[in-house]
Amino acid sequence: MSTVLSVDNLSAGYGRALAVRDVSFEVKEGEVVALLGRNGAGKTSTLLTLSGILKARGGTVSVGGRVVAPGRPYAATKAGIAHVPEERALFSGLTVRENLIIAGARGKSELAEVYELFPELERLIDRRAGLLSGGEQQMLALARALRQRPKVLMVDEMSLGLAPLICARLVSILRGLADTTGIAVVLVEQHLELALEAADRGYVLRHGSVVMSGTRDDLLLRRAELESSYLGGAAEQRSA
Ligand SMILES: Nc1ncnc2c1ncn2[C@@H]1O[C@H](COP(=O)(O)OP(=O)(O)O)[C@@H](O)[C@H]1O
Ligand SMILES: [Mg+2]
Known part of the structure; x- marks a missing residue:
């Protein structure tokens, strides 16, 4: 399968603070890839940078092998990147x-x-x-x-505020789309179970960096570590 989206050493932030640090990942044709991480990990900022809304400080985003001009939402749309933000933009x-x-x-x-x-x-x-x-x-x-x-569909926290049944249905619709059309799907989720239900692979973000990645089976095997170190931890989440 050919690589549709390639993100290489991407960095971005707000003011002087970096929210995305040297992030690299790729999504192949027909793949569903989950970006995981707790609140504040940098998931939304990564999507905003891919959409050109947040200007990259370094690194590149390529679609189909062509570098997308940074910081220009129109260029990202034209390159085939579609973004469903957390607030749904209706x-x-x-x-x-x-x-x-x-x-x-x-x-x-x-x-x-x-x-x-x-x-x-x-x-x-x-x-x-x-x-x-x-x-x-x-x-x-x-x-x-x-x-x-789009060639790449990015969905931010699709499950937020939705009942489990409808989340499962939406995730399976996206899985089906990837399988039948070859679209590359990036699923940003705090819910590990839901994301891994449909994802082929996942990347875990913490403090703006990728700290773990693997196939769905790899991540499921390491679920305990994932949850205690990078996803769960109510105390740390409260202070974030
Ligand atoms: N508009 C903003 N201005 C300043 N800092 C921000 C802004 N949005 C997010 N941040 C900071 O960037 C970091 C990553 O946030 P975000 O990308 O929203 O994480 P996530 O989507 O994983 O919850 C956090 O430290 C957050 O406080
Ligand atoms: Mg977010």
């Missing part, structure tokens, strides 16, 4: 249909594509996005991002 006062139209889904066939992946959205098409449930909003956010026909 127009809450507009209907589902209007949200999809703005993302470029104008015709019947484009809407049919959306319904095929997310059947729930069909009966909600004229409802305002702000009135949808969290899971339905997440479906709409994913549908909007997929309209870009």
